[in-house]
Structures are given as structure tokens and as C-alpha cells.
Amino acid sequence: MENQFNSNFFGEEDKIDVKQIVRQYLSHWPWFVIAVVVSMLSAYIYLRYAPRIFETYSKIKVLDESEGLELPTSAFVFNRSNINLENEIEIISSYLIMERVVRELNLNTVFYEEGTIQTKQIESLPLDYNQIIKPDSISKTLSYKIQVTDKGFQVINIDTDKVLKFKGHSTYTQNHNLPFNVKLNDQIPLSDIVDTAYNIVFTTVKEATLSLKSRIVVEAVGDRSDILKLSIKGESKELSEKTLNTLTTVFNNDGIKDRQLVSERTVDFIDNRFHFLAEELDSIEIDRQEFKQDNRIVDIQTDAQIGIEQRTKSEEEVFALENQLELSKLLTNSLTNQTESDLLPANIGIENVSINGLISDYNTAVINRDKLIRSGGENNPMVQLAIAEVQNLKSSIDRSLKAYSAQVTASLNQLKTKNRRLAGRVSQIPEQERLFKAIDRQQKIKESLYLLLLQKREEAAINLAITEPSIKEVELALSSMRPISPKPTIVYAGALLAGLLIPFGVLYLIFMLDTKLHSKDDIAEVTTQIPVIGEIPDLRKKKNIIFNDPNDRSPLAESFRILSSNVDYVLPVKEGEKGKIIYCTSTIKGEGKTYVSLNLSLALSSINKKVLLIGADLRNPQIHTHISEDKQKPGLSNYLHDVDYNWQDALISGFDKHPNHRIILSGSIPPNPAHLLTNGRFKKLIEEAREIYDYVVVDTAPTILVTDTMLISQLADVTIYITRANYTEKNLLKFSKDLSESGKLKNMAYVINSVGASKSQGYGYNYGYNYGYGSADS
Incomplete structure (x- = not known):
């Protein structure tokens, strides 16, 4: 089942x-x-x-600039087009071209004709119009209205509402500060324009140019064509056609002027270069002559050979002098470091006869001294004379070596100076050769440039004489017969x-x-594993919302009878005839948890079942409001707190027509509801009540902020989860689904309260959870 x-x-x-x-x-x-x-x-x-908008278009063919007369080139031989249509499109739609069109047609002055309702733009006034103000003098937008009457003109400054009246249909008859003059056109009868108003709007040249630039569309006709299509949209067909034709003329003249300007500048440039080239060629010849004279060059190769020979000879002389200087240093060191019995080396290469003679005399004196010392002793007068002679010769040699070294050093410095001069001259030869070749190369370059410029001058002169149009008009400006908008x-x-x-x-x-729950379909979108066992209709406008009479046949009574019947289907089948425990809970306050639990218990009682309703919402009890009892009447909290208190003493019979129905109120609000519910006495109450009553309906606390219900959830046979249409948020269904899937709520089933509360799915309820608890024990 x-x-x-x-x-x-x-x-x-x-x-x-x-x-x-x-x-x-x-x-x-x-x-x-x-x-x-x-x-x-x-x-x-x-x-x-x-306003009726018409489209006007024209077509032009861009001519190749290379079609002028010039000498053959590779592009001419292979007939390659030099036209870049993208560049031409950018040029024709450029600000510079558009500004010229604006100035030529005076497009920064716009005329309008006022109708009964609609005001349309016209090309020009049906009057003789003469503009006084210069286009560049307009710094801001100015607006004027001309009203034509049978007596004259009435001109209104729209910006300042200042009114000027003119008699005789002419503004020339009196002084004024208007930026224009108008008078009646002799070709147009007054009856055609009388009682008509015309507006004149002056804008800056820049504003008019940007407006025209945004309206002009230029595009290529086909992928491989040289033809461009110009189009514009506007109210006045005549003005649009005149604008496109003027744009074509300005663009053509601009191209012709560019070609002529290039040719003129080319001729002028070449003429000036001819004069400079002649002077430069003469200057190069003079520079060549002066270069040879200044560098004393006859032939660079011969001069280079002589310089190298002189440098080689000079380097050999430097090497010889450096050898003599080194030998002198060696003798000086030997003379300084030797003992008195040492001899000096002779004939080592010193090219000084005096020094060589002194060395020979010195060595002879040393040998003579040593002999006298060995035969007569050091104190012998002859020995003393020999020692003195050795010392004198040694001093003479030292002085001679110093003088010779100084002489050699001086000669070496002079020779090195001469060698550097020769080396510099030889090293300059490559640079002189490079400079000379540069002069020669410049002469050849100037000569070839002269010939090239002469050729280009002839080409430029011919092109200047036969300058052709830059475009060909394929189609003049045409406007559509019917408006496009x-x-x-x-x-x-x-x-x-x-x-x-x-x-x-x-x-x-x-x-x-809309984030509110409305029907069981919204629950099915979240979960199909938890059944919906009842939908309670919205009876908020009814005064009697309690199932007082067991024989009641109202929609309220029938809905709760159906709910009570469906509850039996979800209750588990157990052996024995003990009572069933039914929990009623919800997510937040206001979803009708107490309302459903009370009426469900009465519906069960109406079928002659013994039913006990327990108010287990110890934080915010509401059952007492439906049976007119005192909120502080002893009840469940008193039993849970006082071990000597018998729960049967708290039973209330709140409905006379339901003799099998009993109620236990919540009692005094305790400071620690979670602790009381888990002290074991609540479980004892359920077990004892199960033995007496067929059904025990428990009105528990909401689940989203407090854990009271989860603490006692395992005692229930079925948990009825109350939701409210147009009140419960859909995302709160996930919370209840998680409670069921995690096993925190046992054998859960949904009941939807206040179904059909609002056909328009109203949003009058406040979001969030405002349960009004002082604290939430977990």
C-alpha cells in the first residue's frame, strides 16, 4: 500500500x-x-x-593616376592598377572634403517649414534670402522663426523669444541685428506662403561637417570594380542631390589639384636641383684637386711604398739604440751589485770606445790589486794605491755609463718621434685612399642624378600639361520616388x-x-523522493479556520480529512496496536505549522480515534491562541523540568465536539528548551502516550535556526513538513530535502498550506526568518 x-x-x-x-x-x-x-x-x-526620409545616391569611377603620360615602368608594362579603393573611400569621406562641401553649399544653415503638426526640412526658403553672418562667425546654434503675414514678416529669436516685426515683407526697410535679410520673392505669390512659418537654424561649421560626414555612405560596387557608390538619406530630395553632386565635384577637383600640385612641385624641385647639381659637380672637381695638393699626393700607391721603406729603416735604428740602452743598464747593475774582487764583462756590445777602454783598465787594475793583496797584505802602501785606483776607475765607468745612457736616450726619443711621423704618414694612406674614392664616387653619383632628374622633369612637365580628371561620373545624384522611412x-x-x-x-x-513556492510542482523540481501528501486551501478570509465540528463538510474539513487519510499511507506498518507519532514542523515561522497540526489532530479525532496534540514548540508556542487558554498554563515544559509532575495533569480538552481529543500546551517558556527535550522525559512521555492514544501529533519548532526538532526527530513515525504557498522560499526546500536525506528528519512528507492564495503570485511577504526567539540552544 x-x-x-x-x-x-x-x-x-x-x-x-x-x-x-x-x-x-x-x-x-x-x-x-x-x-x-x-x-x-x-x-x-x-x-x-x-518625417518622410528619401535615399539619394550617385556613382563615380575612380581613375588610375598612372594613366597620365610618363615613361614606361613595370606597372605600365603589366597593366597593373594603382587604385586603392579603401584609400579613396577614406579620402572622399574625410573631414576636409566634407568641410569644403559644407562651405560651398552653406550647409551649416538649415531651413524648415512648419506644418500643422509636422515640421519638415526644405532646401531653401521661398523668399529672397541673404545671409549676413559669416559661417566661421557662428560659435553656437542660433534659431529663428519667420512668420509670413499679409502685412509683413514677424521674426522670432527662438533662443531668447525676442520678436521683431517688419512691414512691407522686407527686412531691409529697418535696422536690426539679425544675421540675415529676407524679402518677398517676386516669382512667388504672397497667397502661397501667407500664414506660413519657416525656421532658420544656424550651426557651427564643425557641427554641420560632422553631421554630413555621419550621413554620407561610400561603398565599393562589387569586389573587383573601380566604381564607388555615394548615398545619403534626408527629408529634402533636392538638397540631398545637390549635396552629392557637390561632393563629387569637390572630390574630383581635389584629385586634379593634387596631381597638378605634385607635377608643379616636381618641376620646381628639379629646376632648383639642376642649379645645385652644377655647383656640386664643380665643387667636387675642386675638392679632388685640393685633396691631392693638401696631402702632397701624386700617386697614392707610389707614396705608400716609399713611406713603408722609410718606416722600416727607422724601426731598425730604434732597435739598435734600445739594445745599447739595455746593455748600459746591465753594466750599471753589474757595477753596482759586484764586490771589490769582481771583474766587469768586456766587449759585450757597447758602441762606446771610452767606456770599453775604462772597463779594460778597470779589469787590469782589479787583477793587479788582487795580486798585491796576496803578496803584500792589505796594509801595504802599494796595495792601498791599487785599491784607490780601482775605486777611481769604477767611479769613472759609472759616470761614463750614465752619460752614455743619457745620450742614447736622447737619440732614441728623437728617432721615435721621427718613426711616429713616418708611421702616421703610412697609416694615413688607407684613409686618404678612402677619401679620394669617396670624392670620385660623389662625382659619379651627381652625374647619374643629373640625368635622372632631367628625365623626371620631362615627365612632370608633360603630366602637368595634360592633367586629366581624377574621377568619372557614372551616375549623377538620383533620389528614390518613395520614402525609405x-x-x-x-x-x-x-x-x-x-x-x-x-x-x-x-x-x-x-x-x-518569483522565488516563492506555489504548488507541488515546485517541490517536484527539487525532489521527487519526498511525497506531497496534502494541499490545504487558502481560507484566510474565513473566520472559522478550525475543524471544530466532526461532521463539517467545508473545504477546510475535507482537505484535512484527505490529509489524515494520506498520513495513514505514509505511516510505517508495525506489529501491535500502539499509537502513531506524527511530527509537524516547518522551515520558518508563519508557514502554518501550528494551524496544520491542530486541524490534523482534530481530523484524526473526527474518525473516533484517540488523539493527543503536544505543543513541543517551547520557544514560540501558538496552540493556546486557538483554544483561548493562558500561555503560561502548565504543560510540556513543566513536565520536562519537574520529575514529580505528571503529564496527564496538563491534559486539556479544548473542543467539546471532539471528546477523544486532548492537548498538552507548551507551558512556561524555558531558558533551555534543547536541554529539556533531551533529558529523557520527553521520550518517556511519547512512550506512555503511545500506549493510550491512537495518534500523538507533536507541534515542533521550525528547523532552520534551532535544533529542537532534530533532537527528538527519531521518536516520530512520520514527519509532516509544512510549506506555505506564496510564502515559503523555493531555496528553503533544499534545506528540508537535506534534512530528509541526511536522516535528521524521519519518514518526511510535505504538506502545502494556503494553496491558491494569489492568482497573481503576489510578493507581499517579507523574506528571511524572523521567528522571534530569544536564544537557540543546540
Whole structure:
């Protein structure tokens, strides 16, 4: 039986119910009708008074600049086009070209003719108009209105509302500070324009140029064509045609001027270069002559050979002197470091006869001294004389070596100076050769440049004489016979579409932003594993919302009878006849938890079952409000707190027509509800009540902020989770789903309260959880 019930409630997999969606939108059909009527009416008014826009276009062919007369080149031989259409498009739509068109046509002055409702732009006034103010003098937008009467003109400054009246249909008859003069055109009868108003708007040249630049469209005709299409959209066909024709003329003249300017500058440049080239060629010849004279060059190769020989000889002399200097240093060191008995080396290469003689005499004196010392002793007068002679010779040799070294050093310095001179001269030879070749190369370059410029001068002169147009006009400006805007078919279709989409979009946003629960389909979107066993209708406008009479046949009574019947299906089948424990809980305050638990207990009692309703919401009890009892009347909290208190002493019979129905109120609000519910006495109460009553309905606390319900959830046979249509947030369903899947709530089933509360799916409820608890023990 249980499986059969679950299969009926779970249903099949989620499917999109198109009929339901259509029905949901069609329920608001008056808004669609109103939106369509308003949009179609708006479209009619728009088409009636919208300005008519015409498209004007012209076509031009850009001519190749290389088609002028010039000497053959590779591009000419292979007939390659030099036209870059992208560049031409950028040029023709450039600010400079557009500004010239604006100045030529005076487009910064715009004329309008006022109608009864519509004001349209015209090419010119049907009057003789003379503008006084210069275009460059206009620094801001100026607006004037000319009203033509049978007596004269009335000119109004729209910016300042200043009014000037002129008699005789001419502004020339009196002094004024207007930026223009007008008078009646003799070709146009006064009756055609009387009681008509015309507006004149002056804008800056820059503003008019940018406006024209944004309106002109230039595009190529085909991928491989040299033809460009110019188009513009505007109210006045005459003005648009004149604008495109003027643009074509300005662009053509600009191209011709550019070609002529290039040729003229080319000729002038070449003429000036001829004069300089002649002077430069003469200067190069003079530089060549002076270079040879200044560097004393006859022939660079011969001069180089002589310089190298002289340098080689000089380097050999430097080497010889450096040897003599080194030998002198060696003798000086030997003379300084030797003992008195040492001899000096003789004939080692010193090229000084005096020094060599002194060394020979010194060595003879040393030998003689040593002999006398060995034969007569050191104190012998002869020995003393020999020692003195050795010392004198040694001093003479030292002085001679110093003098010779100084002489050799001086000669070496002079020779090195001469050698550096020779080396510098030899080293300059490559540079002189390079400079000379540079002079020679410059002479050849100038000669070839002279010939090239002469050729180019002839080409430029010929092209200047036969300059052709830069473009060819394929089609002059033509305007469409019918306006391109507005198009009635598109406007009406768009209006119809807007009339349908706007209310649809608004409703779609309303539905999309709706986060409230409305039906069991919303629960099925979150979970199909938890059944929905009841939908309680919205009876908030009814005064009697309690199932007082067991024989009541009201929708309220029937809905709770159905709920009580469905509860039996989800209750587990157990052996024995003990009572069933039914928990009623919800996510947040205000979802009707107490309301459903009370009426469910009464519905069960109406079928002659003994029922006990326990108010287990110890934090915010509400049962007493439905039976007019004191909130502080002893109840569950007193029993849980006082071990000597008998719970049967707290039983209340709140409904006379339900003799099998009893209530235990919550009692005094305790400071520690979670502790009381888990001290074991609540479990004892449930076990004892199960023996006496067929059903025990427990009104528990909401689950989102307090854990009271989860602490005692395992005692329940079934947990009825109350939700409220148009009040419960859909995302809170995930919280309840997690409680069921995690086993925190046992054998859970949903009940939806206040179904059908608002057909428009109202949003009058406040979001969040405002349960009003002082504390939440866990």
C-alpha cells in the first residue's frame, strides 16, 4: 500500500508542461490586448506624422593616376592598377572634403517649414534670402522663426523669444541685428506662403561637417570594380542631390589639384636641383684637386711604398739604440751589485770606445790589486794605491755609463718621434685612399642624378600639361520616388510584435524573479523522493479556520480529512496496536505549522480515534491562541523540568465536539528548551502516550535556526513538513530535502498550506526568518 502511494506521488521524471506555461500567460490576456492596442495606435500616429526620409545616391569611377603620360615602368608594362579603393573611400569621406562641401553649399544653415503638426526640412526658403553672418562667425546654434503675414514678416529669436516685426515683407526697410535679410520673392505669390512659418537654424561649421560626414555612405560596387557608390538619406530630395553632386565635384577637383600640385612641385624641385647639381659637380672637381695638393699626393700607391721603406729603416735604428740602452743598464747593475774582487764583462756590445777602454783598465787594475793583496797584505802602501785606483776607475765607468745612457736616450726619443711621423704618414694612406674614392664616387653619383632628374622633369612637365580628371561620373545624384522611412508594413509588424513581447517580457521577469513556492510542482523540481501528501486551501478570509465540528463538510474539513487519510499511507506498518507519532514542523515561522497540526489532530479525532496534540514548540508556542487558554498554563515544559509532575495533569480538552481529543500546551517558556527535550522525559512521555492514544501529533519548532526538532526527530513515525504557498522560499526546500536525506528528519512528507492564495503570485511577504526567539540552544 505504501509503495502504491509513493508511486502516485513521486510521478515521472520532470517534463516541461507547455499547456501549463501557455495557460499561465493566457490568464493575463487583458494585458496583451491592451499592449497590442496601444502599440498599434502608437504606430498609426507615428506613421501619420513621422518625417518622410528619401535615399539619394550617385556613382563615380575612380581613375588610375598612372594613366597620365610618363615613361614606361613595370606597372605600365603589366597593366597593373594603382587604385586603392579603401584609400579613396577614406579620402572622399574625410573631414576636409566634407568641410569644403559644407562651405560651398552653406550647409551649416538649415531651413524648415512648419506644418500643422509636422515640421519638415526644405532646401531653401521661398523668399529672397541673404545671409549676413559669416559661417566661421557662428560659435553656437542660433534659431529663428519667420512668420509670413499679409502685412509683413514677424521674426522670432527662438533662443531668447525676442520678436521683431517688419512691414512691407522686407527686412531691409529697418535696422536690426539679425544675421540675415529676407524679402518677398517676386516669382512667388504672397497667397502661397501667407500664414506660413519657416525656421532658420544656424550651426557651427564643425557641427554641420560632422553631421554630413555621419550621413554620407561610400561603398565599393562589387569586389573587383573601380566604381564607388555615394548615398545619403534626408527629408529634402533636392538638397540631398545637390549635396552629392557637390561632393563629387569637390572630390574630383581635389584629385586634379593634387596631381597638378605634385607635377608643379616636381618641376620646381628639379629646376632648383639642376642649379645645385652644377655647383656640386664643380665643387667636387675642386675638392679632388685640393685633396691631392693638401696631402702632397701624386700617386697614392707610389707614396705608400716609399713611406713603408722609410718606416722600416727607422724601426731598425730604434732597435739598435734600445739594445745599447739595455746593455748600459746591465753594466750599471753589474757595477753596482759586484764586490771589490769582481771583474766587469768586456766587449759585450757597447758602441762606446771610452767606456770599453775604462772597463779594460778597470779589469787590469782589479787583477793587479788582487795580486798585491796576496803578496803584500792589505796594509801595504802599494796595495792601498791599487785599491784607490780601482775605486777611481769604477767611479769613472759609472759616470761614463750614465752619460752614455743619457745620450742614447736622447737619440732614441728623437728617432721615435721621427718613426711616429713616418708611421702616421703610412697609416694615413688607407684613409686618404678612402677619401679620394669617396670624392670620385660623389662625382659619379651627381652625374647619374643629373640625368635622372632631367628625365623626371620631362615627365612632370608633360603630366602637368595634360592633367586629366581624377574621377568619372557614372551616375549623377538620383533620389528614390518613395520614402525609405518610415515603412508601414515594418512599423505595424514591429508594433504588433512589441505589443505581444512587452507584456510577455514583463510577465516573464515576474515569473522568473518569483522565488516563492506555489504548488507541488515546485517541490517536484527539487525532489521527487519526498511525497506531497496534502494541499490545504487558502481560507484566510474565513473566520472559522478550525475543524471544530466532526461532521463539517467545508473545504477546510475535507482537505484535512484527505490529509489524515494520506498520513495513514505514509505511516510505517508495525506489529501491535500502539499509537502513531506524527511530527509537524516547518522551515520558518508563519508557514502554518501550528494551524496544520491542530486541524490534523482534530481530523484524526473526527474518525473516533484517540488523539493527543503536544505543543513541543517551547520557544514560540501558538496552540493556546486557538483554544483561548493562558500561555503560561502548565504543560510540556513543566513536565520536562519537574520529575514529580505528571503529564496527564496538563491534559486539556479544548473542543467539546471532539471528546477523544486532548492537548498538552507548551507551558512556561524555558531558558533551555534543547536541554529539556533531551533529558529523557520527553521520550518517556511519547512512550506512555503511545500506549493510550491512537495518534500523538507533536507541534515542533521550525528547523532552520534551532535544533529542537532534530533532537527528538527519531521518536516520530512520520514527519509532516509544512510549506506555505506564496510564502515559503523555493531555496528553503533544499534545506528540508537535506534534512530528509541526511536522516535528521524521519519518514518526511510535505504538506502545502494556503494553496491558491494569489492568482497573481503576489510578493507581499517579507523574506528571511524572523521567528522571534530569544536564544537557540543546540
